[in-house]
Amino acid sequence: MDKYKRTLFGLMLSSFIVNLGFGAIMPFLSIYSSLFFYPIDLGFIIIREVTQIGLLTSAMMISRAFLAPFYGRMSDKEGRKAIIVVGLGLYVILTFGFGLATSFYALFAVRFVQGIASALVWPVAESAVVDVSKEEKRGRNLGWFMMSMTLGWSIGPFLSSVLIWFAKLFVSSQIKAFQFTFFMMGGLSFIGFVIFNILVIDPKTDKARMSIREIWHAVVLVIKTTFNLSNLGIPSFLRPSFWKERTVSLRAIFIMAFSNGFGFAMVFPIFSLFFYQFYNLSEEFIGTIFGIVGLIGVIFNPIGGWVSDRTNKKVVVLFTGLFSGILMGFAGFKFSIFVIIGLFTARQIVQQMNMPSFRALQADLVEPEKRGLEFGNVQMFFNTGSILGPILGGILYDKFSEQDFSFIGLQAFGVEYLFLITSLLAIIATIVLIIFVKKRDFVVSKLKETKEEYGFIVSE
Template sequence: MRRETQTLFGLMLSSFIVNLGFGAILPFMAIYANNFFHVWDWGFVKVNIVTQIGLLTSAMMISRAFLAPFYGKISDKAGRKPLMVVGMAMYVILTFGFGLAQAFWSLFLVRFFQGIASALVWPIAESAVVDISPNDKRGRNLGWFILSMSLGWSVGPFLGGGLFSLSELIVNTEVAAFRVAFFFMGAISSISFIVFNLMVIDPKTQKAKMSIKEIGIAIKEVIIVTVKIRPSIPEFLKPSFWKERTGSLRALFIMGFSNGFGFSMVFPILSLFLEERYLLSPNYIGYVFGIAGIAGVVFNPIGGYLADKTSKKVLVIITAMSSGILLFFLGFEMGLYALIGLFVGRQMVQQVNMPAFRALQADLIEAEKRGSEFGNVQMFFNLGAVIGPIIGGVIYDHFRYDSWNIAGLTTYGIEVILLITTIIAFFSALVTLLFVKKKDMVVFTKIPSQEEKEIVSVVIEGE
């Protein structure tokens, strides 16, 4: 029990600090990039700034999508911690990278390597939480772990907005103020690496602290296995990939893709929308994100508790539909308090959905395949999130300054994107309803062990 508690707490605390840093950076990324990006005009084609902002998200998601299943499979065999400790070290370096970026391509590379770090940490961390959790505590422990992530994301915008305001007193430009804030967050994120290394116990060695030599070996091994990856036909494009898995798991993959596509169409441009349509400064945008996040965090452990006590499937369906409905109304003109209320409501629903969806995954995936299949679910989410920002950026730029009057209500151009994401949310709920079966297990073709052969032989001889 002590080891379970220590490892869970270590994962939660380091997760909180990492997400605190990125929660202080990413909500403002569109505003930051909008200050020094330029339209690409190649004569036959123009790439607008909003599309470039979408490409930043795609850069992270494509590296994460490609590598998450690969690293997950390695973690099933080599252990969880060595891979995660490399990812945590990368996060520290990359946080400083946000402040050092001078143009699109440098920021693009930072986001690309952030995707690699993400693939090394989050799918494997979820598997690690499930590994240490008894069956009746999976939803609860996953809920607490996701709570730590969500709390970091919730407090982060407050911190980012506050640091931006303080930085404006030191430097003269908005870009420079963002850079100072990002450097400060880099210093804070280094704490997450220390916490993770000292507290999270490696099941393979039964100890927590990794020496500098061991960390160096882990980094070397990750580099070696990564550079050995060769382009090939992705597994999910092969018929055998789908044939070997149950309908429930196939449904999880479709849901993951849909959720990633819908989320990434909106999130990268949301702060830009709030700045342009509501004339909010970065610190006020931080308040909107922060208030909604903190209010929603309260519902995260509730989501984990409900996932353990009620039907995970029903919970996922209800929250997916509710989230889509609330998101739909974001494109309508409203007062600031109504806007915050809408953000709060959707965040509450999302915080119930996340632990329920993770716990549903755990129920449908065999323990020895958990790392790789959690990685596959993340891969499909990331594939959706590669495409979503590009399409969302193109659509938003086209309707960016448009507005319409519908039944006496003013609707902004972003509503086109929100309508698409609402339809996707309902589609995801429908897939869950029709195809997910709680007791399904993943089907894999395997060579029988000697013990299994002997049992079969006895049965045949008995007949």
């Protein structure tokens, strides 16, 4: 196995294992939290339980949004592996942290630090996949990488359902059953950390294993970057120069990322709670639903990448994003649980096709030496939307969850308002894509024009 294939395999395997651990935790976080959360009275406002659950998502996205570009730029200079290793190590600690945290404030802190780990790992890892991929295989390889993530998220709920059921045979409360599951996932995350360090070759040093001294050096570097006060000034995207320096197409990608993040984060934190409260499903059954739907959808990750490589990335992103939003718009109607699962599955399929296509499209719009930075910026906009979405989602869930209504002749739960807003945002993102993303801004097109003009091969 050559070093590029080995690195790609190592990235995918470690991604699968880490996401397996967090896939076992995140779908149940709202149910777990509801077991010990209570309304917090701040005097001028009462923060109810569902809003607190939304704030947990916002906590992660706050740190991830503003740190992703810094870590992306750091990876452009220092190398991808050192940055990812620190993030994966932090993930190991955090997985145990979920089991130890039994209050809103403790879980908020864990989620905030999880955002730092996420900013260290995922945008940098996506850049690493692009780095080791030929241009004509970017979509496919990103599809396989997305599949490894989604496969972990899909099998994770199955695994946690089994562990929760097993734990209930020996422990006296639901909280302890969840904690047992979280601690087991901590051990799994450590395995992912070790595999990454052994398999993935750092192009900067051309070797795989990092010594303890090298890992410590990377930790110190990340800490200095994170707490460098100069990083805490005016966010870069609020400066006019940020927008002037980028193409119209890349600006559109940023707006789409914000819209997608807002819509996704508004509904995802409460999905399991929605099944739990409105359909009276058990934790184990909810985990099974998430697992089955995820496994069906995961098949379409590489298919989405393959199709985008051989057709038109913009068109693939357009149709999959639009259909994903439309399907989500029907999730809150009073259909049978089997119809809801069918809608959920169909939406997962098109969304999984969208993910590698969208990454491949943004890769085509960015110069190789700026991939870490711009992938981090895309994550920043997605996460900024994800900061605001859960807060609004929690407020709307509290306000409308008991106010059923009729829409286009169909009976709907009050939470359908959230799903309709998500659908509208997907339509807006599609319009932005159609109008503003232009082929003239593709880096690949510019390279080909340069080759034709000067008659020689331009290195990527």
